[in-house]
Amino acid sequence: MTKAKTPNQTDVLLDELLEGCQSPEDIFDKHGLVKQLTKRLVERALRTELATRNQSAARSLAEGLKETLTLHRLGVVALLSLSFKATNCLESINALVEKRCTKVDRWTNSH
Helix, strand or coil: CCCCCCHHHHHHHHHHCCCCCCCCCHHHCCCHHHHHHHHHHHHHHHHHHHHHHHHHHHHHHHHHHHHHHHHHCCCCHHHHHHCCCCCCCHHHHHHHHHHHCCCCCCCCCCC
16 A cells, blocks of 8 residues: 655645636736746845845835836836936936036026
């Protein structure tokens, strides 16, 4: 009589994760299980690595990670990056004005 193989913890976990999946699309499409797991794994690894190096940066990341990822997902980062390079909105505006004014070769009279 052969002894039945006891499933390891990874197999049990995978079976639980796959329970709700009805088709390959549920696993592999752009909102599927693989994408969700990858996102969560990368976020957790990033938080862990950052926490070991810089607690303050880790707290800042935790505060704004969801919003930052949403901006990337919506594809508006390039559009908003000019305004959001500094955390203070006035600093951002002043930096844009300064950048624009330093390129002026000759000021014309406003009269």
